Amino acid sequence: MCDQELLLDYLYGELEPAARQAFDRHLASCGDCRSEVEGLQGTRQQLARWAPPEPDLGFQIVRSAKPAPVLTSSRWRVARVWGLAAAALVVLGVSASLANLQITMGSGEVTIRTGANARAHQAAGAPVTDTAAAVPSPEVARLEARLAELEKQLSAPVAAQVVPTSASGTRMSDAELLKIVRQLISTSEQRQEGVLARQIIQVSRDLEGARRADYARVSQGLMQLQGTAAETSHRQTALEYVVRTGLQR
Amino acid sequence: MMSDEELVARSRGGDLDSFNQLVLRWERPIYALAYRVIGREEDARDVAQETFLRAFRALSGFKGQAKFSSWLYRITLNLCRDWIRRERRTPIAQVPEGVDLIELAGETAPTESIEELVSRKQLGLAVAKAMALLPDEQRTAIILKEYHGLTFQEIADLLDCPLSTVKTRLYQGLTVLRRHLQEAKVEDTHAKYQENPGSSPVPRPASGVTAGS
Numbered sequence: 001m002c003d004q005e006l007l008l009d010y011l012y013g014e015l016e017p018a019a020r021q022a023f024d025r026h027l028a029s030c031g032d033c034r035s036e037v038e039g040l041q042g043t044r045q046q047l048a049r050w051a052p053p054e055p056d057l058g059f060q061i062v063r064s065a066k067p068a069p070v071l072t073s074s075r076w077r078v079a080r081v082w083g084l085a086a087a088a089l090v091v092l093g094v095s096a097s098l099a100n101l102q103i104t105m106g107s108g109e110v111t112i113r114t115g116a117n118a119r120a121h122q123a124a125g126a127p128v129t130d131t132a133a134a135v136p137s138p139e140v141a142r143l144e145a146r147l148a149e150l151e152k153q154l155s156a157p158v159a160a161q162v163v164p165t166s167a168s169g170t171r172m173s174d175a176e177l178l179k180i181v182r183q184l185i186s187t188s189e190q191r192q193e194g195v196l197a198r199q200i201i202q203v204s205r206d207l208e209g210a211r212r213a214d215y216a217r218v219s220q221g222l223m224q225l226q227g228t229a230a231e232t233s234h235r236q237t238a239l240e241y242v243v244r245t246g247l248q249r
Numbered sequence: 250m251m252s253d254e255e256l257v258a259r260s261r262g263g264d265l266d267s268f269n270q271l272v273l274r275w276e277r278p279i280y281a282l283a284y285r286v287i288g289r290e291e292d293a294r295d296v297a298q299e300t301f302l303r304a305f306r307a308l309s310g311f312k313g314q315a316k317f318s319s320w321l322y323r324i325t326l327n328l329c330r331d332w333i334r335r336e337r338r339t340p341i342a343q344v345p346e347g348v349d350l351i352e353l354a355g356e357t358a359p360t361e362s363i364e365e366l367v368s369r370k371q372l373g374l375a376v377a378k379a380m381a382l383l384p385d386e387q388r389t390a391i392i393l394k395e396y397h398g399l400t401f402q403e404i405a406d407l408l409d410c411p412l413s414t415v416k417t418r419l420y421q422g423l424t425v426l427r428r429h430l431q432e433a434k435v436e437d438t439h440a441k442y443q444e445n446p447g448s449s450p451v452p453r454p455a456s457g458v459t460a461g462s
Contacts, residue, residue, distance in 0.1 A: 005416050014400060043427040047395050050376035052284040052293070057276045058271045059298055061305055174302060178295070 002026070002033050011040055253317040261308055268308070272301050275318060278397065279325050286329040286393045287336075288381060303328075319407055322397070326389065326407070333385065339371045363429050379429040387422030390415055 009015045010023045027034050259267035259452075268393070279300050284293035303310075303324050311320055311342075366375035380388050393399045393407065407411045 003261075005413065006422055008416050008420055009401075012394065037317055039427055039431075042422055043423055043430060044395065046372060046430050047391070047426065049372040050285070050380070051373060052281045053290055055277075055284075055290065055294055055297075057294070057297070059272055059276055061265060061301070063265055063399050174299065178268065178299075221280055235308060 002030060007033060007036060011037060011044075252315065257308075257313065257317050261311075268305060271317065275321055278318070279321055281396060282322060282325050282392065283329055285380070285396060286326070286385075286389060287332055288377065292332060296325060296332060299328055300325045315406065316403075319399075319403060322393070323407055330385075341365070367430060375430060376426075379426050382429065383422050383425060387418045387425075389428075390418040391422045391462065394419055 006015075006019075006023065010020065015023060027037065120133075250268075253271065253274075255272075256267045256271050276297060279462065280293055280297040283296040283300075284290065286292060287296070300321060304321055312316070315323075320392050363375050363378050366372070366378065380391070383391070388406060389408070393404045394401075399407070401412055405415045408415065
């Protein structure tokens with residue numbers, strides 16, 4: 001086989017125009033190279049079909065608002081040269097797929113804030129009213145049990161979780177930071193799950209109530225209809241009698 | 250739209266927004282690189298995230314000697330290498346070089362051969378599986394060339410190896426892939442389908458093709 005490297009350059013369009021034309025001329029007379037180029041072009045077309053799945057990205061570096069004490073690690077002295085450390089430590093903001101989750105770390109303390117937080121607290125206080133007097137369906141009962149479970153798990157307040165940094169002030173390793181972030185994300189998800197479960201129960205109860213009300217109305221309507229039907233059939237019988245007797249006369 | 254160089258300069262001056270713009274600009278290619286190299290979504294995502302964290306922290310050391318993207322790629326590839334080494338050390342399976350990482354990750358049915366996937370027009374999966382058969386170095390070289398459009402020289406610089414080595418790896422890798430994927434050529438099935446839009450295309454092997462080249 002002829003010059004493999006040259007063939008590759010040609011294949012990937014990395015030849016200068018003059019060299020490319022020269023190779024074109026070569027291809028015209030060299031069957032091996034021609035079939036090689038064609039074969040590899042085909043493979044390249046197939047390769048183009050391999051796409052990664054759509055990811056949920058949206059990484060952003062976020063600066064915490066609190067001023068931080070100076071850390072002794074040399075990396076952070078370097079950070080000061082950028083003028084960043086005056087503000088805070090580095091923070092990693094995670095994507096919006098978790099509904100406004102914001103994680104900040106500063107002064108040896110980690111806080112999370114989610115959009116769902118306020119709502120979660122509110123829902124915890126609100127009484128769940130029964131719109132139906134009847135016994136709730138098994139589904140509702142199951143959801144209630146699950147909700148009670150979640151509430152027990154999440155009874156601790158969410159305001160701040162203190163993560164102690166070591167006395168010498170060395171910063172956490174990336175692995176530890178990622179671990180904390182994951183835990184916080186998981187906590188946030190559970191809270192959202194709780195809110196959702198509560199909402200589902202409410203909707204389910206509403207539906208239950210509506211269903212029963214409808215059923216009552218429909219039953220009543222049916223009875224009325226039956227009554228009317230009875231009446232109608234009675235009249236019809238009477239009418240038939242009159243017609244028959246009329247005809248007989 | 251600002252160039253990478255400008256954004257980097259601003260970031261080094263302390264402008265966080267500029268760095269985040271770089272993140273937005275490069276997160277998809279970085280994720281795509283990690284995904285194709287290691288074959289797992291979640292882990293690729295972690296690697297991508299970690300890449301930007303590290304880049305951010307090491308920004309003062311980046312003096313523009315290479316392209317910013319190349320620098321990012323280098324960080325990503327190092328992280329991928331670490332990941333692969335860790336995976337291979339797990340006691341579950343001593344996974345030797347070149348073994349199907351994607352199959353290991355359960356992303357394809359282990360019983361389906363590449364030919365079957367090709368004939369079912371699951372070309373993406375077929376390619377993924379075929380790529381996973383390659384030694385890491387060949388796979389990496391092909392990924393950088395095919396999906397990130399780097400020149401041979403750029404790849405050589407990135408992988409710290411001679412230009413001819415890059416080309417050799419690429420050539421060998423492509424040849425293996427060609428052999429595995431050649432059961433039904435994409436162009437053939439498309440052409441047939443365009444002739445008779447009503448019928449479903451039936452792939453047939455290219456005539457006169459023998460296995461092994």
